[in-house]
Amino acid sequence: METNENIMPDDQWERFREDVNRLRGNPQLKPSASIIIPVNACADLSILHLLVTDLVKYQGSHTFEIITVINNYQEENQPCEIEILPEIGMRVLNIPDAHQPGETVSFSARLPGVETASSEITIHFDADCRIPNITPLLDFYVERLNSGYMLAYAPVYFFDLPEGSTIPIRVRIHHTVRSIKRNLLKIPTPRGSSYAINRTILIRLYETRKLRDDIQIGPNIKALGGKCAYSDDWNLRVLTSGRKMRKGWWRIIRYVVRRLMFNLSFLRDTDAAKSILRSDKHGSYLKPGSS
Numbered sequence: 001m002e003t004n005e006n007i008m009p010d011d012q013w014e015r016f017r018e019d020v021n022r023l024r025g026n027p028q029l030k031p032s033a034s035i036i037i038p039v040n041a042c043a044d045l046s047i048l049h050l051l052v053t054d055l056v057k058y059q060g061s062h063t064f065e066i067i068t069v070i071n072n073y074q075e076e077n078q079p080c081e082i083e084i085l086p087e088i089g090m091r092v093l094n095i096p097d098a099h100q101p102g103e104t105v106s107f108s109a110r111l112p113g114v115e116t117a118s119s120e121i122t123i124h125f126d127a128d129c130r131i132p133n134i135t136p137l138l139d140f141y142v143e144r145l146n147s148g149y150m151l152a153y154a155p156v157y158f159f160d161l162p163e164g165s166t167i168p169i170r171v172r173i174h175h176t177v178r179s180i181k182r183n184l185l186k187i188p189t190p191r192g193s194s195y196a197i198n199r200t201i202l203i204r205l206y207e208t209r210k211l212r213d214d215i216q217i218g219p220n221i222k223a224l225g226g227k228c229a230y231s232d233d234w235n236l237r238v239l240t241s242g243r244k245m246r247k248g249w250w251r252i253i254r255y256v257v258r259r260l261m262f263n264l265s266f267l268r269d270t271d272a273a274k275s276i277l278r279s280d281k282h283g284s285y286l287k288p289g290s291s
Contacts, residue, residue, distance in 0.1 A: 019056035025063030032062035034117035038109035044127035141196035150226035153190035188218030
């Protein structure tokens with residue numbers, strides 16, 4: 001549940017102006033990377049300032065533009081942030097209805113931001129994320145993609161979880177499944193809460209109808225033979241809100257079956273399976289703290 005102190009008064013966005021423009025650097029030059037954030041106007045717009053607060057704490061040498069894709073609102077009731085955020089230095093795309101058939105809406109909303117990005121390095125967060133250590137995380141993403149990696153990602157954990165005896169079980173299953181995919185099957189496991197990817201590659205995969213959800217990005221990059229960088233360094237973690245997670249054993253069963261079917265459908269693809277299961281001569285998985 002949102003609390004009143006989390007809601008951002010419209011006139012308080014002004015306090016971000018200096019830091020947002022410092023983060024962007026010289027507007028006549030391309031930024032080091034483009035940060036893309038899909039924002040559900042009904043669910044997440046009121047807490048977007050918390051993520052922006054984390055982003056502008058960056059103290060490294062790279063520069064970043066922030067692109068928000070505000071969606072899910074009625075055209076006659078347009079959020080005031082659509083006009084306010086560009087005034088303080090952020091880029092805004094507004095799409096009342098971002099739904100596309102067969103796609104998750106958060107992924108559909110992400111793509112217009114990718115297409116308009118000024119940098120070939122695109123970094124993706126969800127609007128309800130918190131980032132404890134923004135400088136090492138952004139540096140990790142920029143440096144890996146500048147070193148020839150198509151994809152880089154880091155750990156994502158949950159916060160703001162609802163109460164319920166089955167919630168911790170579902171979280172443990174979630175992390176266990178991702179660990180098995182990453183370490184045993186060698187399938188990259190980025191999710192929308194935190195990853196960086198080459199802009200042109202992402203657009204190419206989308207145009208060839210390979211992608212309908214963020215979780216399909218890792219397997220498809222690997223199938224291409226692209227280099228994938230992962231680090232489970234605790235300092236690179238991102239926290240994503242679990243407030244929408246629902247309790248109940250039936251929901252856990254549905255979750256496990258859904259994830260299993262997705263992984264099996266990918267591994268049934270012969271070319272992709274060969275890329276995943278053969279020796280890892282194209283991909284590279286980084287150990288914590290490695291360069």
